[in-house]
Amino acid sequence: MKKSDMQEKANGSAPSRPVDEGVSDPGDWRDQMLARIRMLIRQADPDVVEEVKWRKPSNAMRGVPVWSHDGMICTGETYKNVVKMTFVKGASLEDPAHLFNSSLEGNTRRAIDFHEGDRIDEKALKALIRAAVALNTSRAG
Template sequence: MNTSAYEKDPRVDAYIDALPSWQQVLCRRLRDLAHAADPELIETIKRTVQPYFVLEGNVCALLAARDHVNPFVYDGAIVDDPHGLVTAGHQNSTARTIGFREGDAIDEPVLLEFLRQVVANNRAGGWRAIKGLR
């Protein structure tokens, strides 16, 4: 994937660059996949330091912890997960997390499909509109 094909926020670079090397590699790949979900996706920083990827609403955020990295996927609760990507947040009414530890492989086609569904839901008005709550 051509990583120069999207505009990078230097604050996201700073967040990733401060992580241990294995998390840097993982976060850079997750960043590329988020942007591959839709060329109009924009990256930014929210909540002071967290990288967010947005398009007509939040799509996902990167959350690095001591021993893992979570893409926090917004509206993941209304996206089909037949491959079992979601590892936590099952009780959350909309968002889910997908946890990765050092050495874990990313099922890139499956994650990309998942993120594309989130983007499609955002373009359709978001989870409230989809669930008829507006």
């Protein structure tokens, strides 16, 4: 990572800025849940890269927050009744706490659907994020 990129990241600018804008308003429970998830991702992997992709009218041009470290780790999307955290390589991850509860039929990805009032198992979620990073970094070399 270039020094300028590291400075931008430390200052919360560059790729993180659109994510900041997308989850900075307290909004409703979905925005609060996504902000909480984002904080846990950043705690689990301080070197994570955040950006927003796939801006389109169907998501009010907000786009989809994406977190990466030597490849994509996960995305965070808000829907009417759920906040969906999708792990791109989730099918390859151990999930001893059984957090994955959505997109279970696929061969590659797995997701966690958070509903209003759900509590996050922070320790298990951070472990899952770290496992996703470890999977990415093991394949990057």
